[in-house]
Amino acid sequence: MHSTSAPAFTVTTSKQRTSQDERDKVLANPGFGLHFTDHMVVIDWSVEQGWHDARVQPYGPLTLDPASSVLHYAQEIFEGLKAYRHADGSVWGFRPTSNAARMQRSAKRLALPELPEAEFLESIKQLVMVDHEWVPSAPETSLYLRPFTIANERFLGVRAAQRAAYYVIASPAGAYFPKGVAPVSIWVSEQYTRAARGGTGAAKCGGNYSASLMPQQEASQNGCSQVLFLDAEEGKYLEELGGMNVFLVRKDGSLLTPSLTGSILEGVTRDSIITLARARGHVVQERKITLDEWREGFASGEITEAFACGTAAVVTPICCLKGEKFKIGDEEAPAGELTLSLRKELTDIQYGRAPDVHGWLQRLA
Numbered sequence: 001m002h003s004t005s006a007p008a009f010t011v012t013t014s015k016q017r018t019s020q021d022e023r024d025k026v027l028a029n030p031g032f033g034l035h036f037t038d039h040m041v042v043i044d045w046s047v048e049q050g051w052h053d054a055r056v057q058p059y060g061p062l063t064l065d066p067a068s069s070v071l072h073y074a075q076e077i078f079e080g081l082k083a084y085r086h087a088d089g090s091v092w093g094f095r096p097t098s099n100a101a102r103m104q105r106s107a108k109r110l111a112l113p114e115l116p117e118a119e120f121l122e123s124i125k126q127l128v129m130v131d132h133e134w135v136p137s138a139p140e141t142s143l144y145l146r147p148f149t150i151a152n153e154r155f156l157g158v159r160a161a162q163r164a165a166y167y168v169i170a171s172p173a174g175a176y177f178p179k180g181v182a183p184v185s186i187w188v189s190e191q192y193t194r195a196a197r198g199g200t201g202a203a204k205c206g207g208n209y210s211a212s213l214m215p216q217q218e219a220s221q222n223g224c225s226q227v228l229f230l231d232a233e234e235g236k237y238l239e240e241l242g243g244m245n246v247f248l249v250r251k252d253g254s255l256l257t258p259s260l261t262g263s264i265l266e267g268v269t270r271d272s273i274i275t276l277a278r279a280r281g282h283v284v285q286e287r288k289i290t291l292d293e294w295r296e297g298f299a300s301g302e303i304t305e306a307f308a309c310g311t312a313a314v315v316t317p318i319c320c321l322k323g324e325k326f327k328i329g330d331e332e333a334p335a336g337e338l339t340l341s342l343r344k345e346l347t348d349i350q351y352g353r354a355p356d357v358h359g360w361l362q363r364l365a
């Protein structure tokens, strides 16, 4: 069943598979990123051999030389996508080729080897096939897939590693908003930025995340659930949250989102929302947006809704910016209408409840 360009995977199944009882317990309340399936994918890479030894093996700890470059110079990239169970039991990926392409762009920026798209797709299919029982079926649940590549050459010199490995692990994910979609409050980081011109902001790499953790703590200490980063040069323009892109909705029904300047991560969800909104006839502007425009628009009523988006939460309404008086919804009041209907349209496609007119779904199992 392999396509011609995809490598043959060796499959070694686990001798200690989780029992159905235990798995059912996990799937009844999976949370996020806490539990992992019985298997993982590994593909090795070296300068001499290229990608080789593609395999599915029992999930377990890695053996890494302490001199591995990833541990010292953070030469690492990752992806995040979900497998959704449809009502007929089949399992589908949402735009996985976009993740494959993005991972290649990230690899290029971090001087890591680029995994061919066909191998990326085959790797997630292989893992979902062997661990398909881990894909939950309750509403708004999924199996979260986490492909990642690390530099594992034993060498402390500072240069691109000549050995690397690609992995995929999978983790069942519960509904992000089990009690209904709740708006989040935003802390604007004035002191810290996430990414600068010419940096790695557009690459999905762990280093961007480590830089965002302290500002995220600051947000929590100030009673906010998310941090918003502004541009590094002028500290004036919206960029994104630690792991989600942002949109504003204007009273005329048009949408605004920061343009991709090179320091913003190009979200698959962001792109999907733009496509869905335009298909409904909404104007979507990708451009520079100042924080003042948001503040003033919120206060005057020109901006009526705001939301963040990404694979994990899909669409998260934003109710308020810390320190500002205006508010759109709160824990009790519902989120904006367009925010909720775009969220519904997207999840309906992902779960097979609405026709996939854009050809975004790929069957995995």
Ligand SMILES: *Cc1c(COP(=O)(O)O)cnc(C)c1O
Binding pocket: 080, 204, 240, 241, 242, 243, 244, 245, 265, 266, 267, 268, 269, 270, 309, 310, 311, 312
């Ligand atoms: C992954 C990520 C996003 C969202 O991307 P999706 O493809 O929609 O999940 C947004 N911002 C950052 C910094 C990210 O790492």
